[in-house]
Amino acid sequence: MLVDKHGREHSYLRISLTEKCNLRCTYCMPEEGVILKKNNSYMTVDEVIHIAEFFVARGVNKIRLTGGEPLVFKGFEDVLKAIGKMDVDLSLTTNGLLLNKFWESILKAGVNSINISLDTLNEEKFKRITRRGGLDVVLNSIDQALKYGLKVKVNVVVIKGVNDDEILDFVKMAYSKPISIRFIEFMPFDGNKWQWEKVVSAKEILGKIATEYDVKDIVALDRDRNYISRDYSYWGMKGSFGVISTMTDSFCGGCNRIRLTADGHIKNCLFTGDETDLLTPFRRGEDILPLVEYSLMNKHLKNGGIDFQDLSTMHDHRSMISIGG
Ligand code: SAM
C-alpha cells in the first residue's frame, strides 16, 4: 500500500493521457493555449500501461483516465484495453465529444462509470465557454451512456455571472435522468483568470436549489470516506446532485488520490507545485518506488499546502489542462 505521511492510503490513480484537447474551456486552458513539449517528453502507450501496472501492484484499485481530453490520445483504445484487464475499477473523465467513436472499446474494457463535463445547456454559452461548439453531441453522449447502462456523472464548473443562472436547470435534468450532477467550485490554475469574486460557493449553490425545492424533501446520500462530492437527492428524482466544495470546504482528510501527468510526473495533489518525474528514471530502468514514496512523504495535509486566500503561495503551477483533472 502507498501511504502518505499522514497515514492516508493511496489507492486511486488519475492518469492524464494528453495535454491536448478538442475544446478550449476558458477555466481550464489559458487563452494563449499551452506550449506542448517535444513528443518524446510524453508517456507512450506502453509506458502508461507499465506505470499503471506498477501502481496496481502496490495497491491501487481505481484508475481514472483523464487529460486534456483522453479520447484524443492516440492509443487511447490500447490503454483502455490493457488497463481494463487489470484488477481495477476503471473510469473516464471526458468532454463527451468523441464518445461515439469509442463506445465499443469503452464497454469492452469494463468501464462502468463515466464523468462527462458540461457547464451549460445553452448552445451560444457553450461556444463561449469552450471556445468551440458541440452541445448537442455532448447531450447525446450523456443519453447514450445511460442507454449502455453506465453510471453517469455530469461535471459542472459553476462560475459567477457565467452559468450560475443554470443551476436549477441542471437539477431539473437530474429529475428526469438517472445522472449525478456535480457542481464544482471554480478553482485557480495557471492562466485561467481565476478570482474569488467568480467563485459560487457550495453554500450558495445549495441555497439557490433550496429556493425551488423544499429542503425537507432533500435526502443526503451516503458517501465513502474518500468522498469529494456531497451528494443529495429529492423524493421522486431519478438522479442526484452534489457539490464539490474544494475552495470553501475542502475534503482532503480522506484523500486517496495521486496524479500522473501526461509527461510522466506524479503530483500528490492537484494544487501542489511539487512534482516528481517518474518517466525519466522509468526509461532508465530504475526502480520508481522510492520516488513515489518520497512524493507521498511530502504530501501536505490540505490543498497541497497552498492558501487560497493568498495565491502567492501557489507557485510552479500548471494550467489544469496540463495537470489533468
Ligand atoms: N477533457 C476532460 C473533461 O473536460 O472532462 C477531462 C479533463 S478536465 C481538465 C477534468 C475536469 O476538470 C472537468 O470536469 C473540468 O470541468 C474540470 N476543471 C477544469 N478546470 C477547472 C477549474 N478551473 N475549476 C474546477 N474544475 C475544473
Ligand code: SF4
Ligand atoms: Fe478540454 Fe476538459 Fe479542459 Fe475543457 S475542461 S479544455 S474539455 S481538458
